[in-house]
């Protein structure tokens with residue numbers, strides 16, 4: 116690997132708070148050369164600290180800053196492991212694109228929206244001896260946008276097609292779609308919960324971090340009334356631009372709707388899985404042009420039951436079963452981390468990377484701030 120240059124590292128840590136996904140990539144014309152990958156699992160203590168900061172109404176500056184520093188160190192550790200594993204030197208790395216751990220996403224605040232990602236990029240730069248690009252969302256918010264989703268421009272770069280109208284669905288903690296029609300008019304927004312409600316219901320009732328392959332949900336019955344109640348939530352009726360987070364889809368959301376339900380916990384898991392599937396399919400059915408193919412990425416791809424329910428819902432709209440982004444030559448696990456490596460490249464090249472039609476901003480912007488070792 117020693118002779119390779121122009122490598123970018125991407126770091127993604129999503130709302131699932133499961134792990135740091137790290138990739139080393141090079142960008143070719145309209146494709147990516149995935150040089151190396153590393154999943155850096157979070158320790159239980161770190162997950163607890165992040166979750167508690169996300170859930171608390173007010174936090175101390177000390178708590179906030181300590182987690183910011185701790186995450187900066189963990190991101191650096193993840194990068195060092197990635198570099199050791201693939202024999203990479205700092206001189207080969209153009210920059211690290213670090214999304215950071217979202218602890219608050221509040222784009223529709225009355226005064227001005229905000230979105231906070233932690234993971235001190237100064238520490239990351241110093242400890243890895245690499246340039247770092249971080250704080251990707253706030254330029255878009257300053258321009259009146261949601262600051263999210265940001266992956267659509269990357270999806271266009273690597274998945275755009277002149278032959279078919281494609282939808283890319285990322286099923287992370289939150290699910291988001293990008294529509295890439297041949298006409299070039301990209302659309303994209305968060306559809307609502309991806310895995311986040313499924314994970315928290317599992318943690319609460321079967322003491323597991325996630326519903327492996329959806330096998331628990333598959334043994335339950337979907338409660339149609341409860342599903343309709345979940346789907347009556349305002350977010351699902353709101354027109355894009357829109358984005359969301361665990362501030363909206365959390366245990367209170369489930370409990371609010373379940374208060375009149377007699378369903379067993381396993382039936383609620385089945386119903387939550389159906390909620391994710393249907394709200395993705397419903398969102399796809401609202402797109403401005405006919406859809407030829409749907410491709411999926413993110414951890415939710417491994418939830419076999421969820422994918423089978425999504426397939427069923429898409430079929431009702433005469434859309435074929437979704438395919439993995441593997442068919443488009445990118446492993447579904449590494450799409451989002453690669454997006455942040457690409458966004459770092461856009462930043463260094465002073466290229467605007469947000470799509471105002473997607474985020475709702477006044478115009479597109481150069482995203483991110485650069486930190487030097």
Ligand SMILES: Nc1ncnc2c1ncn2[C@@H]1O[C@H](COP(=O)(O)OP(=O)(O)OP(=O)(O)O)[C@@H](O)[C@H]1O
Nearest residue numbers: 129130131287288310325327328413414415417451
């Ligand atoms: N074998 C599996 N069976 C069921 N679900 C799985 C499996 N493997 C992963 N998942 C789900 O995927 C989630 C992690 O997905 P991912 O890392 O894409 O989400 P994320 O960290 O929220 O990222 P992002 O915000 O970029 O979308 C896990 O929390 C789990 O719910």
Ligand SMILES: [Mg+2]
Nearest residue numbers: 129131133134
């Ligand atoms: Mg993850």
